[in-house]
Amino acid sequence: MKLAEFFEICRLEEFVNNLPGTFYVLSSNKNEQIKYEVFVTQTTLAKTDRLEGEDNPGEITKVEKSAGASAGAYLAATGKTGYLTSGPYLHLDPGRYEVSFAVKSAKKSSDEVRFDATAFYGRDTLAGKDVTLGELSSQDFQKVTLGFELDEPADSVEFRLEVPANSTVGLDYLELVKQS
Numbered sequence: 001m002k003l004a005e006f007f008e009i010c011r012l013e014e015f016v017n018n019l020p021g022t023f024y025v026l027s028s029n030k031n032e033q034i035k036y037e038v039f040v041t042q043t044t045l046a047k048t049d050r051l052e053g054e055d056n057p058g059e060i061t062k063v064e065k066s067a068g069a070s071a072g073a074y075l076a077a078t079g080k081t082g083y084l085t086s087g088p089y090l091h092l093d094p095g096r097y098e099v100s101f102a103v104k105s106a107k108k109s110s111d112e113v114r115f116d117a118t119a120f121y122g123r124d125t126l127a128g129k130d131v132t133l134g135e136l137s138s139q140d141f142q143k144v145t146l147g148f149e150l151d152e153p154a155d156s157v158e159f160r161l162e163v164p165a166n167s168t169v170g171l172d173y174l175e176l177v178k179q180s
């Protein structure tokens with residue numbers, strides 16, 4: 001599965017420095033321009049279209065075990081502000097997509113969390129939605145869905161969830177569905 005492509009080796013280095021696990025890079029020379037393509041042999045998303053939150057932590061997260069959660073665990077906010085999840089830097093073909101975040105919040109307040117889908121390291125915003133902690137307040141995980149359309153192939157696609165300070169947001173999993 002292809003994750004990304006680059007024409008500058010410094011961008012490639014920056015990308016793979018943050019990439020966990022095993023990957024491989026194919027380089028090719030066309031018209032004296034070197035192209036680097038980054039592949040992984042398998043990801044959770046490729047097999048099931050479901051990406052467990054706990055396998056895709058952001059900058060301010062801890063993993064909580066829970067019998068009721070998909071795969072027995074979820075990502076929980078630590079109380080700091082920042083991204084609960086980011087990545088997984090997918091290559092996506094043109095088409096219409098929906099990405100769902102299975103989330104919950106123990107706390108009710110008017111503070112907002114930000115869901116977005118971006119491409120090219122966050123350069124292009126494909127979709128975004130702000131939701132209050134009150135709206136997410138629930139015992140069970142509930143889905144927040146973003147739809148977006150790609151006219152051209154996109155690289156380094158991320159599905160991100162940014163939480164405010166002192167939140168108690170949990171993320172069980174993400175699901176990506178290609179609509180057409």
Ligand SMILES: [Ca+2]
Nearest residue numbers: 052070073172
């Ligand atoms: Ca999970």
